Amino acid sequence: MRADLILTNALLADGTHADVTVSNGVIAAISTTGASDGSITSPRHDAGGALLLPGLVDGHVHLDKTLIGLPFIPHIPGGTVASRIEAEKSLRRSLPMTIEERGGRLVEHLSALGTVAVRSHVDIDTEVGLEGLEAVLSLKAKYSARMDIQIVAFPQSGILRDPGTADLLDAAMSAGADLVGGLDPAGIDGDVSGHLDVVFGVAAKHGAGVDLHLHDGGALGAFELRQIAERTLALGLAGKVAVSHAFCLGALDDSDFGRTAELLARADISIMTTAPGPVPMPPVKRLRAAGVQVFSGSDNIRDAWSPFGNGDLLERAGIVCDRQDFRSDEDLELAFSLVTEAPSRVLGRGNGRLEPGAPADFVLVPSGSVAEAVASRPRSRTVFKHGVLLDQSPLA
Numbered sequence: 240m241r242a243d244l245i246l247t248n249a250l251l252a253d254g255t256h257a258d259v260t261v262s263n264g265v266i267a268a269i270s271t272t273g274a275s276d277g278s279i280t281s282p283r284h285d286a287g288g289a290l291l292l293p294g295l296v297d298g299h300v301h302l303d304k305t306l307i308g309l310p311f312i313p314h315i316p317g318g319t320v321a322s323r324i325e326a327e328k329s330l331r332r333s334l335p336m337t338i339e340e341r342g343g344r345l346v347e348h349l350s351a352l353g354t355v356a357v358r359s360h361v362d363i364d365t366e367v368g369l370e371g372l373e374a375v376l377s378l379k380a381k382y383s384a385r386m387d388i389q390i391v392a393f394p395q396s397g398i399l400r401d402p403g404t405a406d407l408l409d410a411a412m413s414a415g416a417d418l419v420g421g422l423d424p425a426g427i428d429g430d431v432s433g434h435l436d437v438v439f440g441v442a443a444k445h446g447a448g449v450d451l452h453l454h455d456g457g458a459l460g461a462f463e464l465r466q467i468a469e470r471t472l473a474l475g476l477a478g479k480v481a482v483s484h485a486f487c488l489g490a491l492d493d494s495d496f497g498r499t500a501e502l503l504a505r506a507d508i509s510i511m512t513t514a515p516g517p518v519p520m521p522p523v524k525r526l527r528a529a530g531v532q533v534f535s536g537s538d539n540i541r542d543a544w545s546p547f548g549n550g551d552l553l554e555r556a557g558i559v560c561d562r563q564d565f566r567s568d569e570d571l572e573l574a575f576s577l578v579t580e581a582p583s584r585v586l587g588r589g590n591g592r593l594e595p596g597a598p599a600d601f602v603l604v605p606s607g608s609v610a611e612a613v614a615s616r617p618r619s620r621t622v623f624k625h626g627v628l629l630d631q632s633p634l635a
């Protein structure tokens with residue numbers, strides 16, 4: 240027998256050392272170091288005792304928005320979501336690099352940091368049309384050997400307030416987008432039912448999932464979450480719907496939180512949080528205890544919405560810990576699951592664990608445990624995709 244690769248002497252999360260056999264881009268076996276089948280002749284890579292982590296999964300990026308690779312562009316202040324939408328549109332008309340060039344640089348940067356799969360929202364509006372989608376579809380094909388890219392058709396400028404967008408969302412799904420997005424049904428479109436009618440109508444037509452941005456806060460946001468859950472259940476989309484941000488979940492009284500979380504769990508709706516700084520954050524443990532899956536992602540990485548963001552998911556897990564006051568090893572491992580196992584399930588990639596049958600997408604880091612990797616965010620990352628060692632380095 241010949242395998243594609245045998246990774247030897249890797250430290251596993253449980254503290255043991257193992258050899259990992261890869262065949263056809265998939266993990267074929269994990270065995271105690273030295274105990275693997277000696278008759279297998281294959282290329283070997285000595286992990287040297289480095290910690291083996293599953294490939295990181297970014298549950299929320301915007302490949303079309305990033306300014307990475309360009310000279311630093313000062314942030315244009317905007318106090319509201321609506322004003323930032325206009326500021327971004329103005330900026331993107333003048334950028335000297337194409338969406339594909341900028342997005343490609345970001346894919347390479349993320350890949351070097353150990354990210355093997357992303358869910359990217361892509362702006363769909365009446366000005367840019369499907370141009371961003373076509374660029375990201377091109378990136379999806381071009382980088383298939385290093386990154387799995389799932390695409391959400393995202394109505395960044397609203398749906399009802401930008402007439403024609405509903406048809407564009409439908410066209411985006413026909414053109415290859417994987418999920419239908421949405422944005423603040425109340426705060427941006429001022430019509431919860433009207434907005435959700437379009438989002439869920441397009442999703443149902445294409446048999447696709449949904450991932451909405453929801454910044455609306457407090458009781459209004461919670462009402463919208465329940466509306467989303469009701470529609471999810473009515474359309475049989477349980478397990479295929481996510482809500483990104485959902486700041487409101489961090490600011491509800493017990494009664495409102497309880498009934499909202501119960502409905503989210505029943506509709507199997509996942510919640511994405513970046514662990515934002517200046518606004519309430521969905522409580523990770525409380526939601527999990529209620530049966531709601533929580534996952535994380537980078538969101539804006541040096542774009543018109545934020546001059547910050549570096550796409551490092553180990554750092555993101557650390558930010559989750561910081562905001563949730565997670566300090567024990569168990570807590571740090573929980574945060575790590577928000578950038579590995581949870582987004583893997585959300586993206587339909589299985590449970591995100593290293594086990595036979597799983598994609599051979601993994602990362603070696605110089606750490607003694609998962610908790611240490613989250614705490615120390617080692618810069619050195621040796622990344623394998625489909626069992627192939629990637630040769631790359633992140634942008635400065």
Ligand SMILES: [Zn+2]
Binds near residue numbers: 299300301452483
């Ligand atoms: Zn976003």
